[in-house]
Amino acid sequence: xxxxxxxxxxxxxxxxxxxxxxxxxxxxxxxxxxxxxxxxxxxxxxxxxxxxxxxxxxxxxxxxxxxxxxxxxxxxxxxxxxxxxxxxxxxxxxxxxxxxxxxxxxxxxxxxxxxxxxxxxxxxxxxxxxxxxxxxxxxxxxxxxxxxxxxxxxxxxxxxxxxxxxxxxxxxxxxxxxxxxxxxxxxxxxxxxxxxxxxxxxxxxxxxxxxxxxxxxxxxxxxxxxxxxxxxxxxxxxxxxxxxxxxxxxxxxxxxxxxxxxxxxxxxxxxxxxxxxxxxxxxxxxxxxxxxxxxxxxxxxxxxxxxxxxxxxxxxxxxxxxxxxxxxxxxxxxxxxxxxxxxxxxxxxxxxxxxxxxxxxxxxxxxxxxxxxxxx
Amino acid sequence: xxxxxxxxxxxxxxxxxxxxxxxxxxxxxxxxxxxxxxxxxxxxxxxxxxxxxxxxxxxxxxxxxxxxxxxxxxxxxxxxxxxxxxxxxxxxxxxxxxxxxxxxxxxxxxxxxxxxxxxxxxxxxxxxxxxxxxxxxxxxxxxxxxxxxxxxxxxxxxxxxxxxxxxxxxxxxxxxxxxxxxxxxxxxxxxxxxxxxxxxxxxxxxxxxxxxxxxxxxxxxxxxxxxxxxxxxxxxxxxxxxxxxxxxxxxxxxxxxxxxxxxxxxxxxxxxxxxxxxxxxxxxxxxxxxxxxxxxxxxxxxxxxxxxxxxxxxxxxxxxxx
Numbered sequence: 086x087x088x089x090x091x092x093x094x095x096x097x098x099x100x101x102x103x104x105x106x107x108x109x110x111x112x113x114x115x116x117x118x119x120x121x122x123x124x125x126x127x128x129x130x131x132x133x134x135x136x137x138x139x140x141x142x143x144x145x146x147x148x149x150x151x152x153x154x155x156x157x158x159x160x161x162x163x164x165x166x167x168x169x170x171x172x173x174x175x176x177x178x179x180x181x182x183x184x185x186x187x188x189x190x191x192x193x194x195x196x197x198x199x200x201x202x203x204x205x206x207x208x209x210x211x212x213x214x215x216x217x218x219x220x221x222x223x224x225x226x227x228x229x230x231x232x233x234x235x236x237x238x239x240x241x242x243x244x245x246x247x248x249x250x251x252x253x254x255x256x257x258x259x260x261x262x263x264x265x266x267x268x269x270x271x272x273x274x275x276x277x278x279x280x281x282x283x284x285x286x287x288x289x290x291x292x293x294x295x296x297x298x299x300x301x302x303x304x305x306x307x308x309x310x311x312x313x314x315x316x317x318x319x320x321x322x323x324x325x326x327x328x329x330x331x332x333x334x335x336x337x338x339x340x341x342x343x344x345x346x347x348x349x350x351x352x353x354x355x356x357x358x359x360x361x362x363x364x365x366x367x368x369x370x371x372x373x374x375x376x377x378x379x380x381x382x383x384x385x386x387x388x389x390x391x392x393x394x395x396x397x398x399x400x401x402x403x404x405x406x407x408x409x410x411x412x413x414x415x416x417x418x419x420x421x422x423x424x425x426x427x428x429x430x431x432x433x434x435x436x437x438x439x440x441x442x443x444x445x446x447x448x449x450x451x452x453x454x455x456x457x458x459x460x461x
Numbered sequence: 462x463x464x465x466x467x468x469x470x471x472x473x474x475x476x477x478x479x480x481x482x483x484x485x486x487x488x489x490x491x492x493x494x495x496x497x498x499x500x501x502x503x504x505x506x507x508x509x510x511x512x513x514x515x516x517x518x519x520x521x522x523x524x525x526x527x528x529x530x531x532x533x534x535x536x537x538x539x540x541x542x543x544x545x546x547x548x549x550x551x552x553x554x555x556x557x558x559x560x561x562x563x564x565x566x567x568x569x570x571x572x573x574x575x576x577x578x579x580x581x582x583x584x585x586x587x588x589x590x591x592x593x594x595x596x597x598x599x600x601x602x603x604x605x606x607x608x609x610x611x612x613x614x615x616x617x618x619x620x621x622x623x624x625x626x627x628x629x630x631x632x633x634x635x636x637x638x639x640x641x642x643x644x645x646x647x648x649x650x651x652x653x654x655x656x657x658x659x660x661x662x663x664x665x666x667x668x669x670x671x672x673x674x675x676x677x678x679x680x681x682x683x684x685x686x687x688x689x690x691x692x693x694x695x696x697x698x699x700x701x702x703x704x705x706x707x708x709x710x711x712x713x714x715x716x717x718x719x720x721x722x723x724x725x726x727x728x729x730x731x732x733x734x735x736x737x738x739x740x741x742x743x744x745x746x747x748x749x750x751x752x753x754x755x756x757x758x759x760x761x762x763x764x765x766x767x768x769x770x771x772x773x774x775x776x777x778x779x780x781x782x783x
Binding site: 086089090362374375446453454 | 462463464465466467530658662665666673674676677679681682683685686687689690693694695697698700701703704719722723768771772774775778779780
């Protein structure tokens with residue numbers, strides 16, 4: 086066992102650190118869930134892209150730099166320590182991107198990925214429907230074959246980035262006779278196409294981080310089908326645990342705020358909070374080390390699989406506890422809006438999105454522990 | 462960067478598992494509790510044959526001179542089977558306190574089982590009445606010691622003894638010895654936690670109520686999933702701390718404390734959840750689960766309780782209080 090990083094990785098770390106220090110004026114100041122902030126984030130994506138630092142794990146030909154997973158972790162450590170914000174483009178780069186690498190055509194990759202990486206096109210996810218949340222395979226929005234393509238109809242909801250984004254991706258039922266996850270096809274569509282209506286939804290904190298998408302005879306060419314017709318579920322799920330996807334959330338996302346929590350505690354050193362503050366840092370460090378184990382296994386050709394459910398439960402619960410502890414340190418001032426309240430409200434979505442923690446616990450119990458499935 | 466066990470470490474773990482599976486450790490624990498250390502000593506001699514007692518002893522005293530990672534690999538297995546006796550004290554702490562001492566050879570061969578008290582955090586020596594050597598250590602010094610009054614532990618296999626020094630003080634790296642004691646205890650807690658989880662999963666797939674195996678109910682599934690999460694995320698801290706110790710990192714105290722706090726918490730969660738999953742049968746002495754529940758209850762606070770260790774993490778991060 087060995088936790089030292091090679092010289093190349095450390096040189097890369099220095100490059101990222103220097104770049105961020107020199108570009109703080111480009112950091113978006115406003116949330117990407119507000120119109121003003123969204124354009125700031127689009128600009129920030131461009132700044133990163135021009136420096137070759139937008140999608141480092143991608144191949145060079147699509148704007149990446151073929152970075153190793155370890156370099157990606159180091160990049161994220163520098164990124165979040167510098168106080169740089171979460172990326173508006175993450176839904177595209179971490180969900181659709183990996184799906185296109187695995188199931189897309191050469192034409193699709195060339196057409197879509199560079200613009201996704203540069204922020205020119207920002208993508209929204211369109212998975213859930215009003216009646217299909219955790220039970221995603223029950224979805225009812227339809228795709229009907231027509232001349233040269235498909236007509237999409239139906240309704241998507243909780244679509245992150247839909248209010249200000251450019252395009253969206255999601256699953257539609259292309260075979261009405263097939264049951265559940267059979268007969269679903271993976272489509273990309275333009276959020277400004279005829280027949281698309283986006284209704285922004287104000288989130289808990291007031292910003293419009295997600296929205297509802299109504300599709301009324303929206304034409305999509307065959308070129309915007311990903312993978313095979315009827316193979317959408319497999320395509321979507323095969324990359325849901327991709328190592329470059331949402332499921333391998335960077336440890337720095339939690340270690341950086343844990344370090345800030347320790348700093349906040351230092352000013353008064355209130356012993357009543359010592360346990361909670363220490364625990365937040367310990368858990369963030371646990372996730373960091375656990376991720377090094379994962380990176381080691383993936384580098385040896387292993388797969389992430391259901392293991393991502395373990396970490397999803399862990400980091401999402403940690404994120405909530407960490408932010409609540411930071412607020413509790415402030416006594417009566419805890420309710421005043423600041424970075425910690427914003428962080429808490431963001432963290433509260435963690436146990437819900439990307440598969441609720443209840444679904445994740447089912448996956449852990451059934452696929453990792455081998456407990457029997459719930460009778461249907 | 463490589464944060465996985467290598468083949469030889471995995472083989473070492475498998476050989477310990479194989480030997481202990483065949484050794485009827487539960488009977489040895491029960492006998493040890495009743496004052497008959499014979500079966501337990503047989504288990505220790507099996508472990509000595511595998512090199513476990515020699516790991517931390519330098520080669521010049523017929524030891525292996527292994528690093529802290531190998532020690533943690535072994536301690537996790539010993540915790541998994543609940544090996545009775547002063548595991549951390551004899552295999553990890555005593556070899557450091559006895560640096561340069563001829564008695565290391567006997568310790569390495571498993572002929573000598575040692576125990577240690579290190580007040581204030583380790584005020585009594587476990588199994589002082591049966592160990593061949595009792596040590597008292599504090600603040601850079603170590604003494605040979607003798608056992609005094611005996612105290613019952615919540616884990617009946619642990620007999621705790623007051624100790625008093627009998628000879629001259631010698632200098633010793635007591636700080637490093639303490640880290641090894643805490644780390645080895647953390648590793649045993651992870652092993653015990655994993656064993657209780659595995660046993661509970663097995664029970665939950667066999668026990669039927671209301672016409673279904675109880676493991677098909679979400680109430681059981683989610684509770685056991687939480688144990689899995691806790692154990693999986695505590696284990697890397699234990700191996701990370703072993704690396705820090707092996708490399709003499711300046712972060713060693715922080716990392717060992719993070720490991721011990723997380724391992725104590727994870728093992729306690731495993732114990733409580735396993736008991737609840739088993740129901741009344743788990744609440745009996747007759748069931749082997751009880752042996753690990755009580756072991757974890759004792760080790761939770763041995764070599765520094767989680768609150769003490771969390772404070773030490775915070776001190777390392779935020780500096781000492783001014």
